[in-house]
Amino acid sequence: MPSLFAEYEMARGYDEVFAADGTVRPRYDRIVERFSQLDATDLRRVEAIIADEFRRLGITFTVYSDNEGIERTWPMDLFPRVIAASEWSELERGLEQRVTALNRFLADLYVGERAAVLDGIVPEWLVTSSSCFERNAFGIPVPYGAHCMIAGIDLVRGSDGGYAVLEDNLRNPSGISYVVENRAAMAKAFPNLFDDHTVQPVDQYGAMLRATLESVAPAPAGDTPTIVVLTPGVYNSAYFEHAFLARSMGVELVEGRDLVVDGQVVYARTIGGLSPIDVIYRRIDDQFLDPVAFRHDSSLGVPGLLGAIRAGTVTVCNALGNGVADDKAVYAYVPEMIRYYLGEEPVIPNVTTYLMWEDEQRESVLGRLDELVIKPVAESGGYGIVIGPHATDEELALAHRNIVDDPRNWIVQEVVDLSSLASLAGDHLEPRHLDLRPFVLTGERTQVFPGGLTRVAMRKGSLVVNSSQGGGSKDTWVLAEQTADGGANAS
């Protein structure tokens, strides 16, 4: 029986499982041992069982432009990702710090003195010219200043194994349902694997989310606020997740037409009449939330909702206007925000970023764009990004010209060689690049949910981990016990 690792070739960058000398990193010891006793047929069989299970449970995601139909079964690779205990406690500290600073910034901007802007920490023009600066959110306080109650922070690991923040998602970060479902599937497929480890559980997410949302309910709601999850409907790519969230909290899943506003109070239409709503976990973008203040042509939202939020009779999660703090340009200023609001050094750094509107930074990179990643500030979804090492001379010349013509619309970043982890490819394991999206919840206090969504590229060498573009996922373990590579406190 050929070992699953027989053809394993180390990739560029940091390998999560194997050290440079080929030895197995201690946190993966027992997993490598177990997988060495399996062959490809075993794994294919388990994979088929899990795929059936996912199909049966309706665990899917949606690809909008796929001829085969819009629903796809969620792809999960069987080789888990493991994060050592002390490595996680450092990440936890860094994530809590970052989200705390981002919330302080949002509260400062929308209901505070705009101190960070006045003190020159973040340029005012960057805020006022951002398409995500939501003037309708101005002057609306949020309980505990928790503008971002649910954040998803995308992390990558560089060649030295150090983590860096690639992107903040402060609007409607999705993926938590897959974290929980991946774990349930793994526990069924490899029960023995869990016997060898003490892995932090993830099935408490619903309870934790519910407690968070209850803590931000308006005061008159009392001890048992009524919470709903507001979805745009079954055609949304994350509809499975919306249903999951409602189910795991034990609350109703509603669409805009199920809610109505009367006298600046939100009610759900029920067969027993109107029933007041205290907290709305909405998975609808700002622009569609209320046709009075935003897009008149939207029928997804709730007319008058903004009036109710303003009157303080309902809390909407996440708050409006968070997009101003997670765009590519403001991202670059987050380390400064951490120093400014918290008086601390950032625990997790940003990917090295150069701001093209800063003369010195621009001059320092214009000569070596072929080594860097060039990103337009205003675009989203990967549009307009130029990857220097893969770009043609014409593309680089155009990027150069664009930067010089309109420096305020560009940032430039160092290339990060994403870390890789063993993943099933055909009949053996191969390294595949991955990232990590932990989730951070803020109500009365800020808490980091253990682990997060590991997204993995399914093609060799590919850096694309998005599920919509063929990426997969992995169960992500945070060990509760110490391992030899767990840091200074290891036993």
Added chain:
Amino acid sequence: MRLDIRYRLHFEYDAPVWDSQNEIRVRPSDRPGQRVISHRLTTAPAARVLTFTDYWGTTVDHVGVREPHSTFDVLAEASVETSAVAQTGRAVPIEAVGDSDFVLEHVEYLAESSHTAGTEAVADRAASASAHSRTVSDRVDVIVDTVHEMLVYEGSATDIGVSIADLVAGGKGVCQDYAHLTIAMLRSVGIPARYVSGYLFASDERSLDDDDSDQVSVQTHAWVEAAIPGHGWYPVDPTNRQVVTDRHVVIGHGRDYDDVAPVRGVFAGTATPSVEAEVVIARMGPAARSVITDGPRRLDDGQFEARQRLQQRQQQQ
């Protein structure tokens, strides 16, 4: 000057509608040159009114009516004391608007907004017309004159959704069109400009001269403010080509009409709305009379977009 303003809005539907939700921006607020003595807003059917100040500083009333209704009335009454504000900065040279701090500070008043997205031809016209202006205020005045060459005043000539290109091609407009075209041209030559919504005490918004009425029945009015480096905002009224006087009462300002629309709202139902709006302004002097409402003027129903479920209504001049 003490002005009593009575704003009335009457919606009528050909079938019952329900779940009407509205943001109303018709209240003057305190600012240099005006002081609000009293204000009151009521609706029929009666509804709970939530009053707040928006990002731009405008006082907004939020009103919803849930039960089915076939008419909806808004009545806003205000007493305002106005005074003329002396304008400074007429000598500020045009080069000053190029200062990078000034530009960055006014980013949101320099970018194109939905109603002020100009064309190259409009920008060219603004540039060539004002090429010889040496001061900022002179350039503003020249552009206002140019707008007058480009547009002829005609009541109800345009819908609020009209683009600058169509406006210029049609050559006709009312106060908000004059304001939008002026703003587009000012921004195209680098002068930050904002849209002002308010009331004008004049029986004809095209002319203020020799108007000695004690009471007028009009519509809401719109004009423009241009930023002068170091001297704040310079108000101009392109519809009548005059500087702003104590006959002007400000409701609020924004990037364009959308930021200060008198009414933004939706309702549920399939009815077709018709709308009547009127503003009665009385000058209160020693021999003041109380406001007497005369017959409301009827607006053109075609100005209002009807939609299947959610229907938009925006009050328009």
